[in-house]
Amino acid sequence: MEQHETQSHADAAALLLEALGRTIHELELWQLGNIKDAGTETAIRIGKAAIGQATAAGVAIIDVHALLAGRSQIASIWGIDDVISIRPDLSHEQAWEILLQAEKQHDANIGINWDVLSCHASHLCGDAPESAEAGEG
Secondary structure, X not given: OOHHHHHHHHHHHHHHHHHHHHHHHHHHHHHHOOOOOHHHXXXXXXXXXXXHHHHHOOOOOOOHHHHHHHOOOOOOOOOHHHHHHHOOOOOHHHHHHHHHHHHHOOOOOOOOOXXXXXXXXXXXXXXXXXXXXXXXO
């Protein structure tokens, strides 16, 4: 296979992974307002496994910051580690649900910030235990 053809295949694979990631993300957002069902849960799990396998095989995921810079755009990115840093009592799954809820209810006048994440965490998971709030645990 020629070098150009190999690069085209790699680019196509990266684009497919990005599309799969967006599809999984949309399914997760959809689940927030609907009853979770086994079929959707299975689709999300399979999609995430496929992305993990492709990444392990060396398929490159597109650098979102480089992509945005090429369009003269920026984005702030929040992750589950950010949520867990303010609510260490939560699981990764709970932290992800909080991020999805923050995105779904995003208010451009306020944005997503520590207070917004904390409010969503309290709403979805209840108040933080005393030890988590005091940083003792």
